[in-house]
Amino acid sequence: MKRxxxxxxxxxxxxxxxxxxxxxxxxxTSMQVRDLRPEVERRYDEAxxxxxxxxxxxxxxxxxxxASEAKVWCGIATGFLKNAIRDNQSLTRCEKYHRxxxxxxxxxxxxxxxxxxxxxxxxxRSPACESALAATVFFDWDSIVxxxxxxxxxxxxxxxxxxxGWNKFSIIGxxxxxxxxxYNDALSMSRADAVSARxxxxxxxxxxxxxxxxxxxxxxxxxxxxxRNPTNRRVEITASN
Numbered sequence: 048m049k050r051x052x053x054x055x056x057x058x059x060x061x062x063x064x065x066x067x068x069x070x071x072x073x074x075x076t077s078m079q080v081r082d083l084r085p086e087v088e089r090r091y092d093e094a095x096x097x098x099x100x101x102x103x104x105x106x107x108x109x110x111x112x113x114a115s116e117a118k119v120w121c122g123i124a125t126g127f128l129k130n131a132i133r134d135n136q137s138l139t140r141c142e143k144y145h146r147x148x149x150x151x152x153x154x155x156x157x158x159x160x161x162x163x164x165x166x167x168x169x170x171x172r173s174p175a176c177e178s179a180l181a182a183t184v185f186f187d188w189d190s191i192v193x194x195x196x197x198x199x200x201x202x203x204x205x206x207x208x209x210x211x212g213w214n215k216f217s218i219i220g221x222x223x224x225x226x227x228x229x230y231n232d233a234l235s236m237s238r239a240d241a242v243s244a245r246x247x248x249x250x251x252x253x254x255x256x257x258x259x260x261x262x263x264x265x266x267x268x269x270x271x272x273x274x275r276n277p278t279n280r281r282v283e284i285t286a287s288n
Contacts, residue, residue: 075124075138084128087138090145091121097148110148117144175203176211181286184242188225188275191237193245201249204284213286216251218243220260223279224272228262236260242282 075083097103097114104111120140127134175181182200184193207213220239222231236259243258266279 075142076133076135080128080131080133083133083138084125087121087124087128087141090117090141091125094118094121094145094148113144113148117141117148120144173207173210175207179285179287180283181207181213181216182284184238184282184284185277186238186280186282188223188277188280189234190280191234191241193241197242197245198249201246204246204286205249205251208286211286212288214255215287216246216256217285217287218246218256218258218282219285220258220282221265221267221279222263223274223276224263224266224270225275226263232260232262234260235262238280238282242284246284 075086078086094114094117098111098118103114120137124134124137124141127137181204184197184200186192186194204213204216218239220235220237220242222235222238224231226234239258239260243253243256246256247253263279266276267281268276268278270276270279
């Protein structure tokens with residue numbers, strides 16, 4: 048059995064150095080000389096085989112060092128025993144390193160690198176992104192009072208900012224063709240300022256808002272001069288990246 052174990056080790060076959068607990072815990076220094084020699088020789092043979100085992104040579108643990116020490120000290124102890132001399136120092140170290148050599152080896156644990164977190168999902172693109180005209184706010188005749196649905200309109204704009212990538216807004220005021228050109232220029236600017244103020248109150252930065260008035264120069268619906276048209280009394284909010 049001893050020779051088959053040695054051959055297996057030399058061939059690189061995985062061999063478990065498992066012995067009964069009573070054998071592993073033997074105190075060699077307390078044994079009779081006649082019983083010591085086979086025990087020490089067995090440990091020497093196993094240590095010698097382990098030092099030539101490719102699996103031990105490639106091990107990341109300390110098995111090779113323990114096997115080498117066991118081979119040396121068990122060999123020294125054997126030499127003394129051939130002359131019927133018990134050398135306690137070599138016996139103690141022979142047993143110590145043999146036990147370390149045959150102890151179960153803990154496999155090295157390699158921490159796997161943490162996977163990078165997945166990128167945040169892209170905002171769902173809204174149909175609102177297809178048009179540069181984000182919203183239109185309509186006014187009563189000769190009025191700068193914001194309509195009742197102004198907050199709903201601004202909420203629609205801000206809700207689509209991330210998905211559409213909007214970060215700048217042009218706020219352009221318009222009037223219908225009733226009234227003089229100079230009056231309508233001022234009125235259109237006042238309407239645009241009113242919308243801008245409400246958008247800033249909703250959290251948009253003033254630096255992202257470009258405010259202007261076009262008076263009656265760019266009607267949405269062509270009409271005769273002096274005609275009141277509700278479609279032309281408006282502020283258009285145009286978005287860009």
